């Protein structure tokens with residue numbers, strides 16, 4: 001059985017950030033992912049807050065405001081929503097490269113079958129470490145092993161289509177026809193990511209919901225679909241990010257720790273930040289501090305989003321409820 005100081009499961013933003021921090025602090029780090037290469041296939045709408053540090057090469061364009069459409073009401077413009085649209089594959093690849101440069105052993109095409117705490121791969125090989133960082137996404141095997149499992153998910157579908165005129169805002173579509181989620185149009189130069197997320201019970205309707213959004217925006221979008229993606233987003237709120245299996249300490253980060261926002265689904269910034277903290281904690285042994293820091297930084301915001309999401313799901317999805325359930329309206333923050 002192979003051993004390391006720290007095993008990192010998953011090489012998305014959380015795992016790559018964790019691997020880099022632990023390796024920088026002198027740990028022998030082995031980081032694994034089932035993907036064949038970093039960041040591909042992309043399963044993301046690619047919007048991050050302006051404050052997140054991003055390598056220039058991974059930025060596709062800036063956005064300044066958010067435009068929210070509630071049913072067929074006139075659009076509501078919120079001026080202060082600065083962000084950046086990423087090339088998510090390049091963003092993930094840069095984080096993985098930084099981890100490699102810091103000394104972490106990076107291994108793709110490694111499917112993790114089980115964690116007991118031995119990590120068993122699909123080829124039958126096993127690895128062991130005193131600290132395992134579970135950064136393996138919404139359906140984390142590390143989380144399952146310690147009984148910290150995302151309780152609610154949203155299912156998504158997204159197409160990329162040509163954008164006929166420059167756009168510098170993120171457009172959000174709220175409607176009773178998009179239950180448990182919302183539609184989005186995010187610009188990336190001459191392309192837009194157009195998608196929707198819904199409660200899993202309505203997953204079968206996603207194709208027609210996105211097709212309807214597409215045709216409603218045909219004056220500014222090309223009809224040809226350039227790419228199609230989707231995936232699950234955890235929306236059940238923050239999980240206990242620390243556990244123990246025999247003598248192994250398990251830390252969860254990013255989506256595996258339930259840090260995506262239950263209303264917006266945004267999770268990239270939290271994945272990078274929590275991954276860094278997890279890597280630092282793995283190296284220092286200050287595991288309690290990791291849990292406390294996540295509590296301090298994320299608990300209140302995630303609880304508010306969770307409360308709004310629950311209210312919305314219990315409502316008849318009328319316009320006032322849709323507005324109260326969305327971050328662009330003052331009602332959300334009251």
Ligand SMILES: Cc1cc2nc3c(=O)[nH]c(=O)nc-3n(C[C@H](O)[C@H](O)[C@H](O)COP(=O)(O)OP(=O)(O)OC[C@H]3O[C@@H](n4cnc5c(N)ncnc54)[C@H](O)[C@@H]3O)c2cc1C
Nearest residue numbers: 010012013014034044045046047112137231254255267268
């Ligand atoms: C359609 C869509 C749009 C989104 N849009 C945005 C957005 O615009 N902005 C934003 O901030 N967030 C967005 N998100 C959420 C965001 O993508 C996640 O919050 C973020 O990727 C979390 O990073 P992570 O490292 O925790 O997990 P991930 O990026 O999911 O990385 C987990 C890694 O673990 C690997 N893995 C999982 N299981 C195994 C296994 N058994 N064996 C080996 N490897 C495994 C996966 O291959 C993956 O590489 C979106 C999500 C979706 C699905």
